[in-house]
Amino acid sequence: MGEKYDAIIIGSGSNGISAAIHLQQKGLKTAIFEQASIPGGATKTLEVTLPGFKHDIGSSILPLGYASPFLRTLPLGEHGLEWIFPDIPYSHPFNDGSALACYKDIDRTAAQLLKDEKSYKKLFGSIVNNWPELESNLLGPLKWPDHPVKLMKFGLKAFVSAHHLVNHYFKDEKTRVFFYGSAAHSTLSLNSVASSSFGLVLNILAHKYGWPFPKGGANKFTEALLSYYKSKGGELFLNTNITDIDQLPEAKTYMFDLTPKQLLEIKGTRFTSLYRKRMENFKYGAGVFKMDWALSEPIPWLNEKCRKSGTVHLGYSQKEIERSENSAKYYSTNKNPYVLLAQHTLFDSTRAPENKHTAWAYCHVPNGSTRDYTAEIEAQIEKAAPGFKNCILAKSTMNTQALQHFNPNLVGGDINGGSQNISQLFTRPVTRLSPYTTPDPRVYICSSSTPPGGGVHGMGGFSAAKKLIQDHFQDLI
DSSP states (O other): OOOOEEEEEEOOSHHHHHHHHHHHHTTOOEEEEOSSSSOSTTOOEEOOSSTTOOEESSOOOOHHHHHOTTGGGSOGGGGTOOEEOOSEEEEEEOTTSOEEEEOSSHHHHHHTTGGGHHHHHHHHHHHHHHHHHHHHHHTSOSOOOSSHHHHHHHHHHHSSOHHHHHHHHOOSHHHHHHHHHHHGGGOSOTTSTTHHHHHHHHHHHHHHTOOOEETTOTHHHHHHHHHHHHHTTOEEEOSOOOSBGGGSOOEEEEEEOOOHHHHHTOBTOOOOHHHHHHHHTOOOOOEEEEEEEEESSOOOOSSHHHHTEEEEEEOOSHHHHHHHHHHHHTTOOOSSOOEEEEOGGGTOGGGSSTTOEEEEEEEEEOTTOOOOOHHHHHHHHHHHSTTGGGGEEEEEEEOHHHHHHHOTTSGGGOTTSSOOSGGGSSSOSSOOSSTTBOSSTTEEEOSTTSTTOSSSOOHHHHHHHHHHHHHHOGGGO
């Protein structure tokens, strides 16, 4: 393989493919090298329970994949991608059989909240309308804002703890728990600064776009990206585990869709000892314990709102969810974990045999934990859906070690490429003028360990590719 490339991308997650696409769009010659036999990083679909039951092993509900400022410019529909929009983006059931639903319509959502109706509309009304002006700043590296006043107003709400925000805005316990369901996607303690930002952004996306997922499996998203990439002349090499840059063909630049741990293991990089030390100090976040079920029928939720939701958050009080997220951070066990659950087959019959269903769920656990949380997760579901266990035909579980084996970027089961606390939110993996550069001018990093962090959005790859072009191919700007 002596052919010269302008850029070689190592890793085929959404960020790696997005970087490769943007470079290829600019007329550069690129190739992607992937260690696995199936591309996509953590965005893959496999039959892990019974034949005919398609389960998303990692990423599954992809609102940022749909709404990404870069990805939505691509003609992915022409390459086989079809989006499914559940009737309700997400819901949150309670012990008394009631539930709150996050509808796309803000007024309809707020109307459920009774004494918190006005506060919810006050909190979300303006920032949903302002999202087009905010997204480029919030989904990219730290820079001078395009709309500083609007960003400041968002920041006053976002860069506080979720605990502080819900207690400031909401009077009712259920409303607070409802917001916690989104904020806890951060895998941060809900007392952490900026934990509220995740709840705000996810609810904005629900109201602006919905929480869609790809028809047929999350792998269809990866397949569409790669189909478009190849149509632009890009090349893909699978089953190629790169441990040394010298294994790769000659290229002017190299882009790594890897977290710091993997990047530091690559030989041939010209990193300074100081940079290596700073990268070694990069902090990974909580892990997850993941489950998939093949079901004989839909989950028998007590509340109809849950039966119409693509995603269901499970956590039955404010204190319960706070304890759950604290236990993942402070390495303690938790009998009542906060659970994120997706039920695709209510809206996409292609994922299971006729009249059968699937479910996908996980809870947050200490990084590297090997504890089995099957009983705890199923008990949380059973509280809101009595009889759920009777519907189970087969199940698959993955602890943090299994997840890291599935995708080495999931270090200790961390699905966000590193802790997304305030110190690592915009300056990940280390503080530099550009977080995508390294001391080796040939080498760039574009994984979820760079801004804007975890999620299937491709924005880390897009921003890294723009920086690479600026540094090495000025004539293309």
